Amino acid sequence: MKFSAILSSLAISALQVVHAVPTEADSAAIDDIQARSPNTLEERGAVCCVVYQNTLRKIADLIPRGNGQYIWSLPERCYMTVNRKANGCNGWTFTPTATCDDLTEPYSIRIHPLSDC
Secondary structure: OHHHHHHHHHHHHHHHHHHHOOOOOOHHHHHHHHHHOOOOHHHHOOEEEEEEEEOOOEEEEEEEOOOEEEEEEEOOOEEEEEEEOOOOOOOOEEEEOHHHOOOOOOEEEEEEOHHHO
């Protein structure tokens, strides 16, 4: 269910982008549009790319945007509580649950561009 919701959101976003681009505009108009809207899909899309990395592995996963807590199943590892903010992908915090008691090695979790996922 979550996967189909993500795909539906991405399809709607893609349609909005296609219809928002002018078809017969001069280059000055296109430059103006690009200057006013940053090219950061992670800020506008329905998901954020989250990357878990330690010395042995790197796991990239998509997490739906939203506000409040989300339980993230870190593939092949454990579950993390993600405290999401309504302002996009910035300011998220990740808290290991009790299932993550084997995370003893140093690791990092960061938001990455969607192209990394």
